[in-house]
Amino acid sequence: MSETEDQTEGIRLQKVLAQAGIASRRASEELIADGRVEVNGRVVTEQGRRVDPETDEIRVDGSRIPTARRHMxxxxxxxxxxxxxxxxxxxxxxxxxxxxxxxxxxxxxxxxxxxxxxxxxxxxxxxxxxxxxxxxYEVPKTYVAQVLGHVTPHTLKRIQKGITLEDGPVRPDKVKVMQTMADATLLQITLHEGRNRVVRRMMEAFGHPVQKLTRIAIGxxxxxxxxxxxxxxxxxxxxxxxxxxxxx
Structure with a gap:
């Protein structure tokens, strides 16, 4: 089959799995035969199944497999x-x-x-x-913030309960003290807010302005x-x- 026909009629599932780096084509066929592969929520066991890598949702053992895509x-x-x-x-x-x-x-x-x-x-x-x-979609974002002063357990509880800023309320998903230094505290803060400078403005409101801020995770x-x-x-x-x- 030509590459054009491949794209028009779909691509064999085992080829898509191999291109995604999951396993060789032969091993991918075994995954399919064992009922470990799902396409759009349904278990697929037939070897001839063709899929569209751009639109079909493919999973192996329940984990989403991002197929070869034209995007970066x-x-x-x-x-x-x-x-x-x-x-x-x-x-x-x-x-x-x-x-x-x-x-x-x-x-x-x-x-x-x-x-x-x-x-x-x-x-x-x-x-x-x-x-x-x-x-x-509330994708969580995690930051490490070095803030001025010592964040007491009482203040930590207040931060966890949230605060209302000028553009609305903000409540972290999680806040924990990582380290207490001579005149500063290192905090790890997770929240799904995306508003401008929200971590800096929140900590300023609690009397602990941010000295250094690093985002360490997105989802x-x-x-x-x-x-x-x-x-x-x-x-x-x-x-x-x-x-x-x-x-x-």
Whole structure:
């Protein structure tokens, strides 16, 4: 069968699994025969099943398998001082200084303020970006914040209960003290808010202004050992979980 016919009539499921790096074609056939593969919520056991990698939802042992796609999904550890923009009108360093290395037009999902470093997702998949940024999907984001002063257990409970800012209430999903220093506290804060400078404004309201802020996770995607200014592609597992989170 020609490549054109392959795309017109769909692609054999075992080929799609092999292209996704799950297993060889022969091993993929065994996965199918064992009833471990689902397509659009139904177990598939026939070897001749054809699928559309762009639209069909494929799972192996319950885990979403992102098939080969025409889009790119990457993460950047945005350095402090870099503007979350593709073109800064003031001539400051922006994301294009890093994205241009890929020779692909990408755009960022959400923002980090200039003084905040850490994880930011870049893609050329517009629907994915729209959903990931939309508040209705409540994708959690985790930050490490160094704040001025000692955060007492009483204040920690107040933070966990939330506060109303000028643009509405904010309540973290989780807050914990990681370390207490001489005149500062290191906090880990998880919330699904995407409002501008929400962590900084929240901590300012509690009397503990942020001295340093790093986003270390977006949903299942972790910063890990990625250094400031470095980029990497999302892993298949990360992308599969994100696609589930945003209903794609």
């Amino acid at each position: 999904y990457t993460v950047l550890n945005k350095p402090r001082g870099v503007v979350s923009s593709m073109e800064d009108q003031e001539g400051r360093e922006d994301l294009t200084d890093y994205i241009d290395r890929r020779n692909v037009r990408l755009f960022h999902v959400g923002r980090l303020d200039t003084e905040t470093e850490g994880l930011i997702i870049l893609t050329n998949d517009g629907e994915f970006a729209h959903r990931l940024a939309h508040p209705s 299942p995607v972790r910063l890990g050992r990625l250094q400031p200014g470095e980029m990497r592609d999302l892993t298949g597992e990360e992308l599969g979980k994100l696609l589930d989170l945003v209903g794609m």
